[in-house]
Amino acid sequence: MSNLVEHAPGAAVSSDADGEVFEVFQQDRRDSFPHHGGNLRAPDNELAIHYAREFYGRRQESQKLWIIPRAALWEIRDTRQLPAILHALARGDTTPEEYSQTRGTFAIFGQKQDGKPFVWLQDLEQVNLLEAAEAAVGLAHLREEGYLRLWLCPRSAISELTDPDLLQPPLDRSYRRLDGYNIREKLRIARQRVQAAGGKPL
Amino acid sequence: MSEIAGSQDGAPDLKRPLIDFLLALADDEFVLGYWDSEWTGVAPILEEDVASSSIAQDEIGHARLFYQEVATLTGMSLDRIAYGRKPEEYRQVQLVDHRRGDWAFTIARQFLYHIADQLRLEHLSTSTYLPIAQAVAKIQREEVYHQMHVHAWLERLAESTPEARQRLEQALECLWPDALGMFEPFPDEELLLRAGILTLASASLQQEWLAAIAPVFERIQLPFPVSRIESPTGAPKYQPMIAPRLGGRRGQHTPDFADLWEEMTMVYRVEPQASW
Numbered sequence: 001m002s003n004l005v006e007h008a009p010g011a012a013v014s015s016d017a018d019g020e021v022f023e024v025f026q027q028d029r030r031d032s033f034p035h036h037g038g039n040l041r042a043p044d045n046e047l048a049i050h051y052a053r054e055f056y057g058r059r060q061e062s063q064k065l066w067i068i069p070r071a072a073l074w075e076i077r078d079t080r081q082l083p084a085i086l087h088a089l090a091r092g093d094t095t096p097e098e099y100s101q102t103r104g105t106f107a108i109f110g111q112k113q114d115g116k117p118f119v120w121l122q123d124l125e126q127v128n129l130l131e132a133a134e135a136a137v138g139l140a141h142l143r144e145e146g147y148l149r150l151w152l153c154p155r156s157a158i159s160e161l162t163d164p165d166l167l168q169p170p171l172d173r174s175y176r177r178l179d180g181y182n183i184r185e186k187l188r189i190a191r192q193r194v195q196a197a198g199g200k201p202l
Numbered sequence: 203m204s205e206i207a208g209s210q211d212g213a214p215d216l217k218r219p220l221i222d223f224l225l226a227l228a229d230d231e232f233v234l235g236y237w238d239s240e241w242t243g244v245a246p247i248l249e250e251d252v253a254s255s256s257i258a259q260d261e262i263g264h265a266r267l268f269y270q271e272v273a274t275l276t277g278m279s280l281d282r283i284a285y286g287r288k289p290e291e292y293r294q295v296q297l298v299d300h301r302r303g304d305w306a307f308t309i310a311r312q313f314l315y316h317i318a319d320q321l322r323l324e325h326l327s328t329s330t331y332l333p334i335a336q337a338v339a340k341i342q343r344e345e346v347y348h349q350m351h352v353h354a355w356l357e358r359l360a361e362s363t364p365e366a367r368q369r370l371e372q373a374l375e376c377l378w379p380d381a382l383g384m385f386e387p388f389p390d391e392e393l394l395l396r397a398g399i400l401t402l403a404s405a406s407l408q409q410e411w412l413a414a415i416a417p418v419f420e421r422i423q424l425p426f427p428v429s430r431i432e433s434p435t436g437a438p439k440y441q442p443m444i445a446p447r448l449g450g451r452r453g454q455h456t457p458d459f460a461d462l463w464e465e466m467t468m469v470y471r472v473e474p475q476a477s478w
């Protein structure tokens with residue numbers, strides 16, 4: 001098959017005894033759109049949602065999470081070669097029929113350069129996979145900043161988590177961020193004590 | 203009924219029962235959190251390792267909220283309350299005394315415990331003792347996730363391989379007497395009820411708990427050693443066919459807890475005055 005478009009990297013080995021790989025997008029209140037956070041392995045969709053919440057939401061760093069089985073993502077690696085991409089996608093052995101025949105909403109994600117996260121660009125309604133790919137490539141060209149890679153996936157494959165009970169817990173865990181832990185408060189008190197005693201600050 | 207707003211306002215004869223009650227709430231979470239934290243590094247898969255470890259941490263965080271209130275009432279430090287008591291001064295139920303066992307045992311215990319805890323918290327949210335009601339409001343939201351997590355695992359164990367199911371059934375069979383022991387009345391429960399600190403008698407909570415878990419046991423076809431007595435006037439009554447194992451609320455604990463106590467208080471005992 002063409003290396004221009006395929007299931008997202010590792011999709012072929014995305015499932016084994018330890019479960020399936022899920023890609024996770026996250027959005028904090030400062031973010032305009034969901035961006036790729038990373039991935040995880042889970043036995044199924046339900047536990048994937050639980051683990052996404054642990055890995056990407058436990059420290060109040062996300063107001064919204066999207067959890068997507070890697071097997072439902074297609075990656076377009078070179079947006080200049082649309083005909084070849086469409087040709088590759090149209091081959092029955094690489095494209096599950098339900099995505100190529102059935103029309104639905106597709107989410108498009110773009111990555112501008114290596115090492116930068118994929119960011120959600122747009123939803124395309126009433127399209128099949130080929131039409132979604134064509135529209136996504138067109139979209140990437142329209143936007144002048146240019147995209148190195150695109151990801152496509154049916155919106156129906158995305159599990160969305162926004163429940164504030166799960167993502168904005170009432171007990172502050174932000175002290176567990178890397179810069180945190182509750183040593184901060186103790187350090188502050190220790191500094192005050194030393195200063196009060198006339199010594200040099202720690 | 204008037205609300206009891208702060209720590210100093212409780213009538214003198216209520217102070218001891220209130221402290222014991224807070225310790226019971228805290229110790230349940232503390233000891234369960236300690237045992238479950240032992241899964242760190244050895245849980246079934248890496249992602250589950252992180253998830254179950256943070257749930258265990260959450261439980262210890264919940265214990266801390268109640269210990270904080272005990273600290274306010276007694277003037278003792280949090281560490282002194284959490285780690286400075288003799289084993290017989292701990293007030294948790296024996297259900298949480300047992301070591302973590304295998305994964306099925308951990309999940310079975312969490313399931314039995316969390317449903318009871320959720321119901322208990324619902325009733326405590328209207329406690330006249332405001333520090334409890336306030337702590338509960340926070341804890342309840344965090345327990346939403348714990349409930350989801352334990353249900354997901356219970357169903358997987360019940361419906362996956364014969365071995366998983368067998369282990370789950372063995373764990374439940376072993377846990378029933380201790381699970382029923384969760385509804386041992388608190389010391390001076392009558393006083394607590396009259397003051398509105400506790401809003402539902404433990405015996406009534408047990409009925410609510412049995413009604414809540416019955417459909418789950420039925421759905422996944424697990425042995426449920428409880429008879430259901432229909433009532434022409436009201437809700438059916440549930441009558442367990444197994445005797446509860448009591449004593450935890452009075453400081454009677456299993457040998458497993460003695461081991462855990464040795465370990466979890468070891469550092470504190472080396473230098474009780476140390477400030478961390």
